[in-house]
Amino acid sequence: xxxxxxxxxxxxxxxxxxxxxxxxxxxxxxxxxxxxxxxxxxxxxxxxxxxxxxxxxxxxxxxxxxxxxxxxxxxxxxxxxxxxxxxxxxxxxxxxxxxxxxxxxxxxxxxxxx
Amino acid sequence: xxxxxxxxxxxxxxxxxxxxxxxxxxxxxxxxxxxxxxxxxxxxxxxxxxxxxxxxxxxxxxxxxxxxxxxxxxxxxxxxxxxxxxxxxxxxxxxxxxxxxxxxxxxxxxxx
Numbered sequence: 001x002x003x004x005x006x007x008x009x010x011x012x013x014x015x016x017x018x019x020x021x022x023x024x025x026x027x028x029x030x031x032x033x034x035x036x037x038x039x040x041x042x043x044x045x046x047x048x049x050x051x052x053x054x055x056x057x058x059x060x061x062x063x064x065x066x067x068x069x070x071x072x073x074x075x076x077x078x079x080x081x082x083x084x085x086x087x088x089x090x091x092x093x094x095x096x097x098x099x100x101x102x103x104x105x106x107x108x109x110x111x112x113x114x
Numbered sequence: 115x116x117x118x119x120x121x122x123x124x125x126x127x128x129x130x131x132x133x134x135x136x137x138x139x140x141x142x143x144x145x146x147x148x149x150x151x152x153x154x155x156x157x158x159x160x161x162x163x164x165x166x167x168x169x170x171x172x173x174x175x176x177x178x179x180x181x182x183x184x185x186x187x188x189x190x191x192x193x194x195x196x197x198x199x200x201x202x203x204x205x206x207x208x209x210x211x212x213x214x215x216x217x218x219x220x221x222x223x224x225x226x
Binding site: 009032034036041042043044045046050091093100101102103104105106109 | 118120145155156157158159162163169170172187205207208213214215216217218220221
């Protein structure tokens with residue numbers, strides 16, 4: 001299942017700088033996208049979402065950008081903090097009102113260096 | 115903040131045995147899900163449950179798997195006869211009518 005791809009398995013960023021995590025998808029029917037953060041031994045924690053009617057959504061230090069024509073989304077974290085070090089997953093789904101099934105990327109491990 | 119709770123955190127079982135993984139979703143949520151993550155692989159959808167019935171299931175969710183909401187609070191995943199390849203982290207999730215899904219901390223299932 002390669003419908004959602006995160007091509008960078010890891011990313012290292014200096015504290016205070018911007019972290020950019022990328023995600024690509026292949027299914028043009030996807031119309032809702034989520035970003036999750038995951039620490040070891042914990043479940044995924046929801047960060048931010050975006051629907052296909054928008055191209056940007058912002059929540060504090062986190063901004064998600066959606067480029068529908070390129071089937072690409074990205075998560076920007078500014079400024080990055082050491083506590084942001086975790087694995088980040090993007091997930092995509094479709095189905096109109098009844099969202100049931102999300103496809104996850106393989107994750108990007110972010111390391112924010114103090 | 116309300117959270118999804120899962121028990122046990124780690125379950126070890128022998129091949130061929132039945133296991134039941136338990137979840138307590140967030141109380142006002144309507145949709146319930148099971149996902150799993152085999153070590154080194156993606157988080158993958160197993161099943162969704164709404165209004166006391168399965169609303170969608172993946173090809174992984176074969177006759178060996180079943181889900182149940184036995185009362186107003188618990189949501190269970192049963193694997194009837196476990197196989198080695200069932201070893202994975204199993205995540206329960208719940209949501210309101212719209213996303214996002216809220217995940218529990220998972221149950222690590224080890225089949226020996």
